[in-house]
Amino acid sequence: MNCPNFDNRVAGEVCLAVIHAISLPPNRFGGDAVERLFTNTLDPDAHPFFREIHGLRVSAHYFIRRDGKLIQFVQPEMRAWHAGVSSWRGRERCNDFSIGIELEGCDTLPFEPVQYEVLADLLADLCSRFPIEGITGHSDIAPGRKTDPGPMFAWGRLKRILEARHGARLAGLIEPQAEEPADEPLRMAWPFPMDERPE
Numbered sequence: 001m002n003c004p005n006f007d008n009r010v011a012g013e014v015c016l017a018v019i020h021a022i023s024l025p026p027n028r029f030g031g032d033a034v035e036r037l038f039t040n041t042l043d044p045d046a047h048p049f050f051r052e053i054h055g056l057r058v059s060a061h062y063f064i065r066r067d068g069k070l071i072q073f074v075q076p077e078m079r080a081w082h083a084g085v086s087s088w089r090g091r092e093r094c095n096d097f098s099i100g101i102e103l104e105g106c107d108t109l110p111f112e113p114v115q116y117e118v119l120a121d122l123l124a125d126l127c128s129r130f131p132i133e134g135i136t137g138h139s140d141i142a143p144g145r146k147t148d149p150g151p152m153f154a155w156g157r158l159k160r161i162l163e164a165r166h167g168a169r170l171a172g173l174i175e176p177q178a179e180e181p182a183d184e185p186l187r188m189a190w191p192f193p194m195d196e197r198p199e
Protein backbone atom coordinates (compact mmCIF):
# COMPACT_ATOMS: atom_id res chain seq x y z
CA MET A 1 0.00 0.00 0.00
CA ASN A 2 1.28 3.41 -0.95
CA CYS A 3 0.76 5.16 2.37
CA PRO A 4 2.42 8.57 2.71
CA ASN A 5 1.48 9.08 6.36
CA PHE A 6 4.71 8.20 8.13
CA ASP A 7 8.07 9.68 9.01
CA ASN A 8 11.31 8.74 10.68
CA ARG A 9 11.33 7.57 14.23
CA VAL A 10 13.06 10.34 16.13
CA ALA A 11 14.73 8.36 18.84
CA GLY A 12 14.87 5.04 20.56
CA GLU A 13 13.86 1.53 19.80
CA VAL A 14 10.46 0.08 19.12
CA CYS A 15 9.34 -1.32 22.46
CA LEU A 16 5.53 -1.41 22.27
CA ALA A 17 2.77 -2.88 20.10
CA VAL A 18 -0.58 -1.09 20.12
CA ILE A 19 -3.77 -2.90 19.10
CA HIS A 20 -6.55 -0.83 17.51
CA ALA A 21 -9.93 -1.48 15.94
CA ILE A 22 -11.47 0.39 13.05
CA SER A 23 -14.40 0.07 10.67
CA LEU A 24 -15.41 2.55 7.99
CA PRO A 25 -18.16 3.55 7.80
CA PRO A 26 -18.53 2.73 11.51
CA ASN A 27 -19.79 -0.81 12.06
CA ARG A 28 -19.55 -1.74 8.38
CA PHE A 29 -16.94 -4.16 7.14
CA GLY A 30 -15.46 -5.15 3.84
CA GLY A 31 -15.14 -1.89 1.94
CA ASP A 32 -11.97 -0.07 0.97
CA ALA A 33 -12.45 3.00 3.17
CA VAL A 34 -9.75 2.13 5.68
CA GLU A 35 -7.20 1.73 2.91
CA ARG A 36 -8.43 5.00 1.44
CA LEU A 37 -8.19 6.82 4.77
CA PHE A 38 -4.62 5.66 5.28
CA THR A 39 -3.64 6.63 1.73
CA ASN A 40 -5.39 10.04 1.81
CA THR A 41 -7.84 9.00 -0.92
CA LEU A 42 -11.08 8.81 1.07
CA ASP A 43 -13.99 10.31 -0.87
CA PRO A 44 -15.72 12.83 1.45
CA ASP A 45 -18.96 12.42 -0.51
CA ALA A 46 -19.16 8.64 -0.26
CA HIS A 47 -20.59 8.67 3.28
CA PRO A 48 -21.55 11.46 5.74
CA PHE A 49 -18.95 10.29 8.24
CA PHE A 50 -16.19 10.50 5.65
CA ARG A 51 -16.75 14.23 5.42
CA GLU A 52 -15.58 14.54 9.02
CA ILE A 53 -12.48 12.41 8.70
CA HIS A 54 -11.26 12.60 5.12
CA GLY A 55 -8.72 15.32 5.94
CA LEU A 56 -7.05 13.33 8.70
CA ARG A 57 -3.48 12.28 8.07
CA VAL A 58 -3.30 9.00 9.88
CA SER A 59 -1.95 5.51 9.41
CA ALA A 60 -1.13 2.26 11.09
CA HIS A 61 1.66 -0.13 10.28
CA TYR A 62 -0.73 -3.04 9.76
CA PHE A 63 -4.40 -3.73 9.13
CA ILE A 64 -5.99 -7.16 9.66
CA ARG A 65 -9.24 -7.60 7.80
CA ARG A 66 -12.18 -9.75 8.94
CA ASP A 67 -11.01 -12.59 6.70
CA GLY A 68 -7.52 -12.47 8.18
CA LYS A 69 -5.90 -10.68 5.27
CA LEU A 70 -2.89 -8.75 6.53
CA ILE A 71 -2.13 -5.42 4.88
CA GLN A 72 0.99 -3.40 5.63
CA PHE A 73 0.87 0.36 5.24
CA VAL A 74 4.09 1.48 6.91
CA GLN A 75 7.39 -0.29 7.52
CA PRO A 76 7.71 -1.01 11.24
CA GLU A 77 11.09 0.71 11.27
CA MET A 78 9.30 3.96 10.40
CA ARG A 79 6.92 5.97 12.55
CA ALA A 80 3.23 5.62 11.68
CA TRP A 81 0.59 8.02 12.93
CA HIS A 82 -1.82 5.86 14.89
CA ALA A 83 -1.61 6.67 18.58
CA GLY A 84 -2.12 10.44 18.82
CA VAL A 85 -1.84 12.00 22.27
CA SER A 86 -0.82 9.02 24.36
CA SER A 87 1.33 7.78 27.20
CA TRP A 88 2.86 4.42 28.14
CA ARG A 89 4.88 3.80 31.29
CA GLY A 90 5.30 7.54 31.66
CA ARG A 91 6.49 8.09 28.09
CA GLU A 92 4.46 10.42 25.91
CA ARG A 93 3.93 10.26 22.11
CA CYS A 94 3.68 6.53 21.71
CA ASN A 95 4.00 6.80 17.93
CA ASP A 96 7.70 7.38 18.50
CA PHE A 97 8.33 3.91 19.91
CA SER A 98 5.35 1.74 19.01
CA ILE A 99 3.97 -0.34 16.18
CA GLY A 100 0.27 0.15 15.44
CA ILE A 101 -1.92 -2.76 14.36
CA GLU A 102 -5.52 -2.12 13.31
CA LEU A 103 -8.10 -4.89 13.32
CA GLU A 104 -11.21 -4.47 11.25
CA GLY A 105 -13.82 -4.41 13.99
CA CYS A 106 -16.14 -2.39 16.18
CA ASP A 107 -17.51 -2.18 19.72
CA THR A 108 -20.54 -4.41 19.24
CA LEU A 109 -19.44 -7.43 17.20
CA PRO A 110 -16.97 -10.16 18.03
CA PHE A 111 -13.71 -10.23 16.15
CA GLU A 112 -13.16 -13.18 13.86
CA PRO A 113 -11.09 -16.11 15.13
CA VAL A 114 -8.73 -15.83 12.16
CA GLN A 115 -7.98 -12.22 13.11
CA TYR A 116 -6.57 -13.39 16.45
CA GLU A 117 -4.46 -16.02 14.73
CA VAL A 118 -3.00 -13.59 12.20
CA LEU A 119 -2.44 -11.03 14.96
CA ALA A 120 -0.64 -13.56 17.16
CA ASP A 121 1.70 -14.59 14.35
CA LEU A 122 2.35 -10.97 13.43
CA LEU A 123 3.14 -10.09 17.04
CA ALA A 124 5.52 -13.04 17.29
CA ASP A 125 7.31 -11.92 14.14
CA LEU A 126 7.58 -8.34 15.39
CA CYS A 127 8.83 -9.47 18.78
CA SER A 128 11.58 -11.43 17.05
CA ARG A 129 12.69 -8.29 15.19
CA PHE A 130 12.24 -5.57 17.83
CA PRO A 131 12.80 -5.42 21.62
CA ILE A 132 9.08 -5.21 22.34
CA GLU A 133 8.33 -5.03 26.06
CA GLY A 134 4.56 -4.63 25.99
CA ILE A 135 1.42 -5.32 23.96
CA THR A 136 -1.49 -3.06 24.81
CA GLY A 137 -4.60 -1.35 23.45
CA HIS A 138 -5.12 2.14 22.11
CA SER A 139 -7.59 2.78 24.95
CA ASP A 140 -4.86 1.89 27.44
CA ILE A 141 -2.43 4.52 26.17
CA ALA A 142 -5.09 7.16 25.47
CA PRO A 143 -7.69 6.59 28.21
CA GLY A 144 -10.72 8.85 28.05
CA ARG A 145 -9.92 9.72 24.46
CA LYS A 146 -9.94 6.37 22.68
CA THR A 147 -11.96 3.21 23.30
CA ASP A 148 -10.49 0.80 20.76
CA PRO A 149 -9.95 -2.09 20.38
CA GLY A 150 -13.08 -2.05 22.54
CA PRO A 151 -15.13 -4.39 24.71
CA MET A 152 -15.38 -7.12 22.09
CA PHE A 153 -11.65 -7.63 21.79
CA ALA A 154 -10.78 -10.77 23.73
CA TRP A 155 -7.38 -10.20 25.30
CA GLY A 156 -7.58 -13.59 26.97
CA ARG A 157 -8.09 -15.28 23.62
CA LEU A 158 -5.10 -13.49 22.11
CA LYS A 159 -3.03 -14.48 25.14
CA ARG A 160 -4.00 -18.15 24.84
CA ILE A 161 -3.17 -18.26 21.13
CA LEU A 162 0.14 -16.48 21.66
CA GLU A 163 1.07 -18.88 24.43
CA ALA A 164 0.07 -21.97 22.47
CA ARG A 165 1.84 -20.94 19.28
CA HIS A 166 4.75 -18.85 20.49
CA GLY A 167 5.28 -19.47 24.19
CA ALA A 168 4.63 -17.98 27.59
CA ARG A 169 7.16 -15.16 27.30
CA LEU A 170 5.31 -13.52 24.42
CA ALA A 171 1.93 -14.11 26.04
CA GLY A 172 3.27 -12.40 29.14
CA LEU A 173 3.82 -9.18 27.19
CA ILE A 174 0.06 -8.60 26.99
CA GLU A 175 -0.80 -5.88 29.48
CA PRO A 176 -4.62 -5.43 29.55
CA GLN A 177 -6.38 -7.76 31.97
CA ALA A 178 -9.83 -7.21 30.49
CA GLU A 179 -12.75 -9.54 31.03
CA GLU A 180 -13.21 -11.72 28.03
CA PRO A 181 -16.42 -11.14 26.09
CA ALA A 182 -18.62 -14.12 25.45
CA ASP A 183 -18.07 -13.82 21.77
CA GLU A 184 -19.28 -17.16 20.43
CA PRO A 185 -22.90 -16.76 21.66
CA LEU A 186 -22.93 -13.25 20.23
CA ARG A 187 -21.88 -14.60 16.88
CA MET A 188 -24.95 -16.76 16.88
CA ALA A 189 -27.21 -13.76 17.58
CA TRP A 190 -26.09 -11.72 14.62
CA PRO A 191 -27.85 -8.35 14.97
CA PHE A 192 -27.89 -7.35 11.31
CA PRO A 193 -29.58 -8.80 8.24
CA MET A 194 -27.51 -11.64 6.86
CA ASP A 195 -26.73 -9.75 3.65
CA GLU A 196 -24.84 -7.22 5.76
CA ARG A 197 -22.76 -9.91 7.29
CA PRO A 198 -19.19 -8.92 6.45
CA GLU A 199 -17.43 -11.94 5.01
Ligand SMILES: [Zn+2]
Nearest residue numbers: 020021138148
Ligand atom coordinates in the same frame (compact mmCIF):
# COMPACT_ATOMS: atom_id res chain seq x y z
ZN1 LIG B 1 -6.99 3.33 17.64
